[in-house]
Amino acid sequence: MPLTSDALPAGQPIIEIRDLHKRFGQQHVLQGVSFTASQGEVVSLIGASGSGKSTLLRCMNLLEIPDSGQIAIAGEQIGLQHNRKGQTVLADLQQVERIRNRLGMVFQNFNLWPHMTVLENVIEVPIRVQHVPRVQAIEQGEALLAKVGIADKRHSYPAFLSGGQQQRVAIARALATRPAVMLFDEPTSALDPELVTEVLKVIRELAEDGCTMVLVTHEMAFARDVSSKVMFLHQGRIEEAGTPREVFVSPSSERCRQFINAQLCRA
Amino acid sequence: MDFSWFAEFRQPLWLALLTTLQLLLISASAGFLLAVLVGFGRLSRQPFIAWLSLSYTNLIRGTPLLVQIYVMYYGLGSLFQDMPALRESWLWPYLREGFWYVALALTLSVGGYLGEVIRGGLRAVPKGELEAARALGMPHRLIVRRIWLPRTLYALLPTLSGEAVMLLKSTALASTVAVMDVLGIANLIRNQTFLTYEPLLLIATLYLVLAILIERGFKRLENRLPFRNAL
Incomplete structure (x- = not known):
């Protein structure tokens, strides 16, 4: 079973963002960011906290609505418009729901639904939104849970799982919709150190399977190993972008060099 | 203690118990549905709906229940009395x-009352859980139906139990407008037998037993939720 939808040929841009601006009150969090992720790419967003990398990721599936700029997913432009107060709003909620359905998202805090079992968490969206027949959804769900190494817990409730296990369920839940891209928002930041490895292992396997991913992370070594492209954000701008080698070994920006040195020293 | 009247009043007592239970069940279920609407209404982004829900809540919580019953019964009731069309209808x-x-x-x-409780419960659901549902493409209505509301109600079960018991006791006010509920029948027995304590003791016990049954029922429901500690 292919993990992600294979409708797009390799190299085709899936996420295209142009000149994105986002303010939270006085704070100008994104100051004209452009970004492209293509089929099969693993893009890591790195940078200090407050640099705007999570906001950028959350704009990709419109959990945050940018003040201006353009977002296109798989070639489809997201409709944005201004309301009477001058705020930017979604022009067509159904369009966004359809597109979100093609983007899997994994959060820092897992955000599993506690009143559903592990398997129920995974099959909820395929059954209710995508109208996959129940038997088939269960079959696919169980395969995904096996893939993330947690099949034996499928009838447990999230509260009885460790953080690492919960995050792996969250990955399976996001994969269950057969997304074109997986978005990871600091997937290991809320985990105890000894649980980080098991989650990174799953993400690494996805990368090796050719799953297109955008990853916000503080795990520098991991970003260096799995990414095809790394972007360093600083104060709402992309300060440095390139292959892991270019960004980690020979960055042209002094700030990027400092950030990476500090991170690698810490590790 | 003189309970010799009991045999004579067994039938009316039984009917009174049924009346009280009917009042409880009808107002609990209809009130619950209304409360869900009010709870969501309080959180609505539409200013008018939010205002309406808040005003409603304030009006209900700011006036005595007995006054509300009187307004319904004497106010609305006498209004209806002057409508000949209504007097002849099946209603x-x-x-x-x-x-x-x-x-x-x-x-x-x-x-x-419950609307306000539900509003609090809805707000207590971690934002991230709803965000996850949104991020995976669930439409708002589906999120409400499958995640937000069930999640809230499970967490509120202990509170709902308390509210149900409060409601049971509030039904006793029905006797003030000549409804033959449990308290109503006790008053009738008192008038006819000139006994005070015995009928009251009997029905106090009856209310107590009902309250305990309600609490037990909710407790059992709660214990059947394997995830109850996580909410």
């Missing part, structure tokens, strides 16, 4: 009875 047998005015007043009351 009249119901509109003549205190029962439906009390049921309506109790329903509105539950809507106000």
Whole structure:
């Protein structure tokens, strides 16, 4: 079973963002960011906290609505418009729901639904939104849970799982919709150190399977190993972008060099 | 203690118990539905709906339930009395009875009090769980139906249990508008037997038993939720 939808040929841009601006009150969090992720790419967003990398990721599936700029997913432009107060709003909620359905998202805090079992968490969206027949959804769900190494817990409730296990369920839940891209928002930041490895292992396997991913992370070594492209954000701008080698070994920006040195020293 | 009247009043006591239970069930279920609407209404982004829900809540919680029952029964009731069309319609047998005015007043009351409880419960659901549902493409209505509301109600079970017991005791006010509920029948027995304590003791026990049964029922429901500690 292919993990992600294979409708797009390799190299085709899936996420295209142009000149994105986002303010939270006085704070100008994104100051004209452009970004492209293509089929099969693993893009890591790195940078200090407050640099705007999570906001950028959350704009990709419109959990945050940018003040201006353009977002296109798989070639489809997201409709944005201004309301009477001058705020930017979604022009067509159904369009966004359809597109979100093609983007899997994994959060820092897992955000599993506690009143559903592990398997129920995974099959909820395929059954209710995508109208996959129940038997088939269960079959696919169980395969995904096996893939993330947690099949034996499928009838447990999230509260009885460790953080690492919960995050792996969250990955399976996001994969269950057969997304074109997986978005990871600091997937290991809320985990105890000894649980980080098991989650990174799953993400690494996805990368090796050719799953297109955008990853916000503080795990520098991991970003260096799995990414095809790394972007360093600083104060709402992309300060440095390139292959892991270019960004980690020979960055042209002094700030990027400092950030990476500090991170690698810490590790 | 003189309970010799008991045999004679067994039948009316039984009917009174049924009346109380009917009041409880009708106003609990209708009130619950209303409360869900009020709870969401309070959180609405539409200013008018939010304002309406808040005003409703304030009105209900700011006035005594007994006054509300009187307004329904004497106010609305006498209004209806002056409508000949209504007096001849099939509705009249119901509109003549205190029962439906009390049921309506109790329903509105539950809507106000429980609505506020549900609002709090809805807000207590971690934002991230709803965000995850949104991020995976679930439409708002589906999120409400499958995640937000069930999640809230499970967490509120202990509170709902308490509210149900409160409602049971509030039904006793029905006796003030000549409804033959449990307290109503006790008053009747007192008048006919000139005994004070015995009938009251009996029905106090009856209310207590009902309250315990309600609490037990909710407790059992709670214990059947394997995830109850996580909410």
